[in-house]
Amino acid sequence: MNRPKELIIIAVLISLCATQIVFADTDPIESFIPKVAPEGWDLREAPETFTRETLFEHIDGQADLFVRYGFDKSVFAIYRKLDTSADKIDVDIYDMGNSLQAFGVFSRFRQDESPANIGLDSYMSDRYALFYKGKYFVILQATESNPSALKRLALDIESLILDSSAPPQEIGYFPKSGLKPGSIEYFPDGLLGHQFLKRGFKASYVENGEQKIEPQETSRIKDFRLFLAMFKSPQEAIGALKLFKENLLKKGKLAKTASARFGPEIVIGTDPYQGKTIVAQKGPCLLGAVGFAQDEAGERLLAALMREVK
Amino acid sequence: MVARRRRTPNLRVIEQFLISDLIRNDVDRPKECLEFREGESMSTEKMGRREFIQDASTAVLGLAAAPLLNANVSFADAEKTAEVQYRTLGKTGLRVTAVGMGVMNCSDPAVVARAYDLGVNFFDTARRYMGGRNEEMLGKVLRGKREKVLIQTKVVLAQNEKENRDAVQTSLRSLGTDYVDILLVHNLKTAKEVCSPAVTEFLQAMKKEGKARFTGFSSHTDMASLLKAAAQTSCHDVALVSYNFTHSNDLKDAVALAAKSGIGIVAMKTQAGGYKAADMGGLSPHQAALKYVLTDQNVSAAIPGVTTIEQIEECAAVMGTDFSRKDSHVLQQYDSYLQGRICTMCGGCIGTCPHGVAHCDLLRAFMYHDGYKNDQLAHEVLRTGDAMQKIGQCASCSSCVVTCRRALNIHAQLKTVHSVFA
Numbered sequence: 001m002n003r004p005k006e007l008i009i010i011a012v013l014i015s016l017c018a019t020q021i022v023f024a025d026t027d028p029i030e031s032f033i034p035k036v037a038p039e040g041w042d043l044r045e046a047p048e049t050f051t052r053e054t055l056f057e058h059i060d061g062q063a064d065l066f067v068r069y070g071f072d073k074s075v076f077a078i079y080r081k082l083d084t085s086a087d088k089i090d091v092d093i094y095d096m097g098n099s100l101q102a103f104g105v106f107s108r109f110r111q112d113e114s115p116a117n118i119g120l121d122s123y124m125s126d127r128y129a130l131f132y133k134g135k136y137f138v139i140l141q142a143t144e145s146n147p148s149a150l151k152r153l154a155l156d157i158e159s160l161i162l163d164s165s166a167p168p169q170e171i172g173y174f175p176k177s178g179l180k181p182g183s184i185e186y187f188p189d190g191l192l193g194h195q196f197l198k199r200g201f202k203a204s205y206v207e208n209g210e211q212k213i214e215p216q217e218t219s220r221i222k223d224f225r226l227f228l229a230m231f232k233s234p235q236e237a238i239g240a241l242k243l244f245k246e247n248l249l250k251k252g253k254l255a256k257t258a259s260a261r262f263g264p265e266i267v268i269g270t271d272p273y274q275g276k277t278i279v280a281q282k283g284p285c286l287l288g289a290v291g292f293a294q295d296e297a298g299e300r301l302l303a304a305l306m307r308e309v310k
Numbered sequence: 311m312v313a314r315r316r317r318t319p320n321l322r323v324i325e326q327f328l329i330s331d332l333i334r335n336d337v338d339r340p341k342e343c344l345e346f347r348e349g350e351s352m353s354t355e356k357m358g359r360r361e362f363i364q365d366a367s368t369a370v371l372g373l374a375a376a377p378l379l380n381a382n383v384s385f386a387d388a389e390k391t392a393e394v395q396y397r398t399l400g401k402t403g404l405r406v407t408a409v410g411m412g413v414m415n416c417s418d419p420a421v422v423a424r425a426y427d428l429g430v431n432f433f434d435t436a437r438r439y440m441g442g443r444n445e446e447m448l449g450k451v452l453r454g455k456r457e458k459v460l461i462q463t464k465v466v467l468a469q470n471e472k473e474n475r476d477a478v479q480t481s482l483r484s485l486g487t488d489y490v491d492i493l494l495v496h497n498l499k500t501a502k503e504v505c506s507p508a509v510t511e512f513l514q515a516m517k518k519e520g521k522a523r524f525t526g527f528s529s530h531t532d533m534a535s536l537l538k539a540a541a542q543t544s545c546h547d548v549a550l551v552s553y554n555f556t557h558s559n560d561l562k563d564a565v566a567l568a569a570k571s572g573i574g575i576v577a578m579k580t581q582a583g584g585y586k587a588a589d590m591g592g593l594s595p596h597q598a599a600l601k602y603v604l605t606d607q608n609v610s611a612a613i614p615g616v617t618t619i620e621q622i623e624e625c626a627a628v629m630g631t632d633f634s635r636k637d638s639h640v641l642q643q644y645d646s647y648l649q650g651r652i653c654t655m656c657g658g659c660i661g662t663c664p665h666g667v668a669h670c671d672l673l674r675a676f677m678y679h680d681g682y683k684n685d686q687l688a689h690e691v692l693r694t695g696d697a698m699q700k701i702g703q704c705a706s707c708s709s710c711v712v713t714c715r716r717a718l719n720i721h722a723q724l725k726t727v728h729s730v731f732a
Binding site (some may be wrong): 056059060061062064065068086108109110111128130139143185187189190192193194195196271273274 | 412414415416417418419420421423424436438439440441442443446464466468470472473476496497528530578615617618619620621
């Protein structure tokens with residue numbers, strides 16, 4: 001007799017979860033602004049929403065960057081400290097369409113790495129907190145140093161965002177050894193400053209970087225970069241590699257010998273702006289290392305990246 | 311001479327520019343390009359040069375030998391193709407390259423380095439771009455070159471002075487410099503704001519303290535009114551405004567007025583973008599659009615926003631070239647493409663509908679549907695206030711008296727929107 005009851009309860013729970021998932025994606029963005037502020041703070045003004053056509057009124061020309069990353073809509077709110085009229089925290093929550101684009105714009109804003117364990121990834125300083133969760137990118141800016149209130153508010157916002165999308169899988173392709181913390185970035189176009197590379201990821205590495213690098217050390221350590229450019233087809237990737245080669249021939253230097261280690265479609269040379277360069281094609285991707293001093297270091301990490309890209 | 315008072319869109323008289331109003335480019339490269347020349351008259355230098363463009367051949371620039379970033383590769387390895395053209399930035403006396411770089415969305419140091427390599431000496435950024443990373447990146451690339459470049463940054467004025475001072479100080483720290491050449495107040499919206507004490511007192515203080523050599527403002531909306539207001543005072547040295555071939559003569563006249571008063575005019579949004587080349591049969595109007603802006607000698611510099619090496623090369627190559635018949639043809643094609651397609655928000659139709667409909671707001675829905683192919687954006691426009699109701703009203707109106715300067719068939723477009731989205 002109890003079995004049907006159990007089934008009914010399970011069915012109700014499942015339907016509640018399903019409803020929650022659906023609502024997670026359809027909650028109005030305004031609902032992510034906590035109505036209850038951290039202790040000693042107050043939500044003073046009604047949240048303001050922005051669309052693609054009005055975002056520039058809020059953040060001027062910077063709106064172009066968000067639009068390039070697929071910006072859909074955003075909400076803005078101000079929290080003020082109760083004991084002083086001057087201290088405030090500005091909150092912007094951006095719906096970027098998907099987690100790749102949210103990560104992308106997050107990666108362009110964060111500085112080095114100062115994680116706060118909020119969302120899928122985060123960055124925090126005494127006046128500034130950034131994180132992304134699912135398709136949402138969140139910025140909190142305080143006028144004065146208020147790290148505890150900043151973090152409390154960020155955590156409150158995070159708890160209201162129910163989007164459980166995973167981070168972009170490509171982040172995991174980049175080898176950890178020598179990776180500068182917080183240096184992986186996603187570009188929707190113009191990767192490495194080249195139109196022909198289109199969209200993809202870039203990460204910075206230190207040579208001989210087997211040991212862990214402290215965030216405060218990153219600015220004085222010379223680095224080089226690994227990149228992953230993604231195309232619609234292998235043919236398109238080969239076409240871009242050809243353009244890469246032409247660019248090196250025209251503006252830099254093209255090495256006469258090519259390593260067979262990375263397959264037949266490979267370009268090695270020196271780019272006048274990026275330094276030593278090695279680029280190889282794998283399926284619909286171009287993978288490369290630029291700016292390394294020792295060939296071995298660049299090739300080793302490129303090989304590691306290549307192994308991960310299926 | 312071309313008629314100074316035109317009621318029609320600028321493109322319609324481009325041919326006249328070609329025969330009577332072309333510029334001669336300043337091809338000299340002054341040693342003291344960054345020096346302030348007291349008492350120098352910008353207007354006499356810039357405005358007295360309405361001659362035919364000489365067929366300037368492409369010159370090879372002197373090569374900078376500084377090592378680049380971490381690449382340990384000389385700038386000299388890079389190919390040089392552009393001819394550098396300088397103009398005087400209003401009463402500041404600064405000699406800026408006619409094409410500067412809008413650094414805003416760029417995060418690859420190689421692009422800034424390439425711009426420098428091409429001779430570009432004017433870089434525009436702002437504290438808020440990428441949470442400060444944009445300024446940091448620019449500062450790093452230009453390290454060791456500070457005296458050879460001009461940096462313009464912006465501050466969003468907050469309510470209290472401390473916050474504003476902190477913002478400027480943070481900008482200087484990020485840029486790795488003790489001063490910026492030009493400090494702008496971000497995005498002023500009304501003529502009243504232009505010379506409000508809050509704006510002018512802060513900017514004067516920054517100048518007095520040596521944090522900014524010159525100051526001014528930027529604006530995206532109602533720019534003609536703001537420029538006219540600024541021209542009546544001596545509050546500002548520089549104005550950064552949206553300016554391209556689709557804008558009305560009201561703005562062109564306001565730019566002339568402001569320039570005559572000594573304000574250095576910097577043009578942004580010069581490409582009138584929005585439509586992709588692929589949608590226009592491969593037509594790429596970017597160079598032509600940039601040249602068009604620079605034919606106006608009242609514009610000291612244009613700062614197209616670039617994110618790739620290819621883009622800055624394309625833009626820099628405009629310097630030292632003339633506005634040709636081909637450019638005219640390209641822009642006419644582009645304009646034809648835009649004509650009947652987009653509303654440029656010139657405001658010319660505001661107040662002309664007896665029923666009080668603000669058509670330019672509603673026409674964005676058509677632009678998103680037809681141009682951007684993005685019905686989601688169109689829906690957003692239509693969700694605003696009573697937009698859908700007004701469009702329905704317009705679609706059924708049999709006596710539309712609203713006319714568009716850009717020959718937009720407003721009635722037909724709104725009918726289309728209504729039939730698609732109603």
